[in-house]
Amino acid sequence: MKDIKEIIKKGLEKAGVDTEGTLLSHPKDLKNGDFSFFVKDKAIDISALSFADLEKNKYIKSVAVVGQFINIYLSDTFFSELVEDILKSGADFGKNSTRDGERILFEYTNPNPFKEFHIGHLMSNTIGESFARITEWSGATVKRANYQGDVGLQVAKAIWGMMELSSEMPHTQEDLTKKSAFLGRAYVHGSSSYTDDESAKKEIDALNKTIYEKSDPKVVELYNWGRKVSLDHFEDIYAKLGTKFDYYFFESETAPRGLFIVEEFLAKNVFEKSDGAVVFKGEQYGLHTRVFVNSQGLPTYETKELGLSKMKFEKADFDLSVVVTANEQNEYYKVVLKALEFVDAEIANKTRHIGHGMLRFTSGKMSSRTGNIITGESLMVDVEKLVYEKIKDRELSDTEKKNIMSQVAVGAIKYSILRQSSGKDIIFDFEKSLSFEGDSGPYLQYAHARACSILRKAKEAGVSADFKNVDTAGELEKMLAKFADITERAEKEFAPQLIVTYLTELAGSFNSYYANTPIIAEAGDSSPYRVALTQAFKTVMQNGLWLLGIEAPEKM
RNA sequence: GCUCUCAUAGUUCAAUGGAUAGAAUGCGAGCUUGCGGAGCUUGCGAUGUAGGUUCGAUUCCUACUGAGAGCACCA
Numbered sequence: 001m002k003d004i005k006e007i008i009k010k011g012l013e014k015a016g017v018d019t020e021g022t023l024l025s026h027p028k029d030l031k032n033g034d035f036s037f038f039v040k041d042k043a044i045d046i047s048a049l050s051f052a053d054l055e056k057n058k059y060i061k062s063v064a065v066v067g068q069f070i071n072i073y074l075s076d077t078f079f080s081e082l083v084e085d086i087l088k089s090g091a092d093f094g095k096n097s098t099r100d101g102e103r104i105l106f107e108y109t110n111p112n113p114f115k116e117f118h119i120g121h122l123m124s125n126t127i128g129e130s131f132a133r134i135t136e137w138s139g140a141t142v143k144r145a146n147y148q149g150d151v152g153l154q155v156a157k158a159i160w161g162m163m164e165l166s167s168e169m170p171h172t173q174e175d176l177t178k179k180s181a182f183l184g185r186a187y188v189h190g191s192s193s194y195t196d197d198e199s200a201k202k203e204i205d206a207l208n209k210t211i212y213e214k215s216d217p218k219v220v221e222l223y224n225w226g227r228k229v230s231l232d233h234f235e236d237i238y239a240k241l242g243t244k245f246d247y248y249f250f251e252s253e254t255a256p257r258g259l260f261i262v263e264e265f266l267a268k269n270v271f272e273k274s275d276g277a278v279v280f281k282g283e284q285y286g287l288h289t290r291v292f293v294n295s296q297g298l299p300t301y302e303t304k305e306l307g308l309s310k311m312k313f314e315k316a317d318f319d320l321s322v323v324v325t326a327n328e329q330n331e332y333y334k335v336v337l338k339a340l341e342f343v344d345a346e347i348a349n350k351t352r353h354i355g356h357g358m359l360r361f362t363s364g365k366m367s368s369r370t371g372n373i374i375t376g377e378s379l380m381v382d383v384e385k386l387v388y389e390k391i392k393d394r395e396l397s398d399t400e401k402k403n404i405m406s407q408v409a410v411g412a413i414k415y416s417i418l419r420q421s422s423g424k425d426i427i428f429d430f431e432k433s434l435s436f437e438g439d440s441g442p443y444l445q446y447a448h449a450r451a452c453s454i455l456r457k458a459k460e461a462g463v464s465a466d467f468k469n470v471d472t473a474g475e476l477e478k479m480l481a482k483f484a485d486i487t488e489r490a491e492k493e494f495a496p497q498l499i500v501t502y503l504t505e506l507a508g509s510f511n512s513y514y515a516n517t518p519i520i521a522e523a524g525d526s527s528p529y530r531v532a533l534t535q536a537f538k539t540v541m542q543n544g545l546w547l548l549g550i551e552a553p554e555k556m
Numbered sequence: 557g558c559u560c561u562c563a564u565a566g567u568u569c570a571a572u573g574g575a576u577a578g579a580a581u582g583c584g585a586g587c588u589u590g591c592g593g594a595g596c597u598u599g600c601g602a603u604g605u606a607g608g609u610u611c612g613a614u615u616c617c618u619a620c621u622g623a624g625a626g627c628a629c630c631a
Contacts, residue, residue: 511596
């Protein structure tokens, strides 16, 4: 079953079809073949051509001409060898080599220490992680970076809150959850006082300066405490979400670096002074002007970004650097990348920004639920509760229940984020978006768990897998055959939703197969093959879920 | 005001310029003797408007209508 596409292409050429530059594609409807080829030139009468040569190949069942289409149907031998290949390749099945040898850096998640991990961070992480995995799947060496704002007003707000609520501050021995909860309260207190209380605002502004100058050892101590609690807490969340970062960058480091760059290129007239600030005039490139250094001489986010770009390149030495942020920053990034072209054209050319959509709510339901802004964590906890309700009475150990609760909840959330193209906003409805039925993460996980269950039963019954095909290949085999091409296209287009759609259809095919076909029969000749096919489905589903960053529990 | 996104069943989303526009949810009708019903089978239902390019447009271009985001010292 070595490169079926090559075989078909050669066969078509032998029949007299020009395959140059035309796509050999999977028809949307399996009724139209496993592969189809569209002949643009109407002058060629393809119905007169003979595909006898191609049809002689053991992997080809038949070739049919319908209008301008040449539809190719694969043979049972092909599918039998496909199942064999899946079983033998296991976790590697479906990988491609389009990015072989490339070093690619992804920057995503980017939460701010001292503040909560909100839903936007959850989206960025989910999408970025999936991009990273899909790219690894294509052979690239992938590194993950997280860029965090450990300086700025939010820090002053949190520290001010910590001082105000100092009586509640947990001791060093207390666990992280308590410390982190305290930090959260401190930030909220500082943040609301900043807007509501004039004198608090003044204090916080003054504190901000103190933090920047590191002039008060007590404040420095609080800063270090809060920063560590916050970062440790984020680490717990990443573990739950399945991300492991290779690099961490902080604004406290990128700011001086960026400032240095802007000064250098101010002298070279890339930047200019305007109203006491240093700006980049984007208008001449069809963009807009942005401030890089404010009139107090402090660097803005734009300047820090320049410093970050340099630092990332020095650390990771990438061929491509992808930055994943919310799409409200699309225009901003265009300007920064334009400025970067003058500072370092090589890095600018190797950098790409991808904006993801924002989460919007149909109603105030979610916020009224928690009585607050929804954080990424509270969402995870809420969904975990729903999962627990479903599994609490099942025969599972407490550890299993705990793991399943988290895996299914994260799966449900990630699915609802990745199911649509990543640039578009998500209209979020708690009940609908996180239903466990139909189009959902748990639907995929359930089909996988069910396959695992069947395989366990098969083992008990003493039926071992054999890929020798005795049934006529059906929809399930045909779906499995598409996996590798789907993932390759998903990589090319940065489109995880293609994998989501595919897996949903695949799970449907398996569920349908399961409902209509006895897999473990007492004395059936078909059983070994059907068990092998179940195993193949399980493998592909598992690999596909991995690409989405979703766990595939064996029981649920 | 300028710039950038987006517009598909009642609702939430898919669809590499190609075949009868796919799912899910919703509403209707079914599925017990077999491996997990978070399931399966089946019916209803959609490309904002007006032009253009093309043999062919949900997809590309223009205008309009509607929604969202951004546009100087926040990130």
